[in-house]
Amino acid sequence: MSLRLPVTLLAFALLAGCASAPSRQPAAAAPPVAVAAQPAPATVAAANDNLNAVVWTQTAIEHDLIYLQTYRDAESRLLTALKNRHWDALAKDDRTPSGKGLKPAVVLDVDETVLDNSPYQARLVRSGGEYNEADWAAWCKEEAARALPGAVEFTQFAAKHGIAVIYISNRAKDLDQATLANLRKAGLPVSGPEAFLGLGTFVEGCEQIGTEKGCRRQQIARKYRVLMQFGDQIGDFVTVLANNPEGRRRAMAPYLGWIGVRWFVLPNATYGSWEPALFNNDWSATPELRRQQKIDALRY
Numbered sequence: 001m002s003l004r005l006p007v008t009l010l011a012f013a014l015l016a017g018c019a020s021a022p023s024r025q026p027a028a029a030a031p032p033v034a035v036a037a038q039p040a041p042a043t044v045a046a047a048n049d050n051l052n053a054v055v056w057t058q059t060a061i062e063h064d065l066i067y068l069q070t071y072r073d074a075e076s077r078l079l080t081a082l083k084n085r086h087w088d089a090l091a092k093d094d095r096t097p098s099g100k101g102l103k104p105a106v107v108l109d110v111d112e113t114v115l116d117n118s119p120y121q122a123r124l125v126r127s128g129g130e131y132n133e134a135d136w137a138a139w140c141k142e143e144a145a146r147a148l149p150g151a152v153e154f155t156q157f158a159a160k161h162g163i164a165v166i167y168i169s170n171r172a173k174d175l176d177q178a179t180l181a182n183l184r185k186a187g188l189p190v191s192g193p194e195a196f197l198g199l200g201t202f203v204e205g206c207e208q209i210g211t212e213k214g215c216r217r218q219q220i221a222r223k224y225r226v227l228m229q230f231g232d233q234i235g236d237f238v239t240v241l242a243n244n245p246e247g248r249r250r251a252m253a254p255y256l257g258w259i260g261v262r263w264f265v266l267p268n269a270t271y272g273s274w275e276p277a278l279f280n281n282d283w284s285a286t287p288e289l290r291r292q293q294k295i296d297a298l299r300y
Helices: 007-020 051-059 061-083 118-127 133-142 151-160 173-185 214-221 245-258 287-296
Strands: 103-109 164-168 224-231 263-265
Touching: 051 061, 051 118, 061 151, 061 224, 061 263, 103 151, 103 214, 118 133, 133 173, 151 164, 164 214, 214 224
Parallel strands: 103 164, 103 224, 224 263
Antiparallel strands: none
């Protein structure tokens, strides 16, 4: 407990202290003290809306646990799917008339599904830049992307049980070899070039629509019975006819029962078709306008 003196006693105490204090001569000026030069402050990148998404991807244990959980759950279901001859994880439009007698396979997207490209996104945040094909290609050619948690174990398990592991990617065709090399370096099974279908893969009898993967899924369906699919965007599973919030919901509505059973969706808050869906897919709009339209999409 603190003690408080009455005001009058406190005043007398202060006066007594002043009376008894010896008089002081003005002190001589102290010699200047050398001060070490301080380093210039580090350059701080301009504010970037992707900062939280990228730093969460790279540092949050929750991110890694979601991937582990997803791949482990898929692995626990895979052999049951293999034994069921009627099991098929392709959307209706991607199936062949008959899938009987086909070899089993799992189909996986590459970026942010099995390979972690967050270092590229981190570079954009630090530099204040935006995605461009030249810088992206340079990153891919480094072949430095690491495998995401659980991806190696799941794909190795599938391969061990005679299930083909097939990758579909929207990386440009000239990045095929670098991507295959990166997959192998990361420990992911690659049976050969035929196990990788990049953007620009020609599929006879099918008209390619932009970067949609439907034609490539149809090509896989001619040779394989697909047991499971994995991706970080809904276009990795089904063709999206209208890339807006309502169109995306409609595309997935018939297959909600497959999520976590035949289709396994992984988190990617750093980029994806969900973003342009909010500003009418118009990348020619200024960053400020795009940002405002994303703000307008918020519910509160």
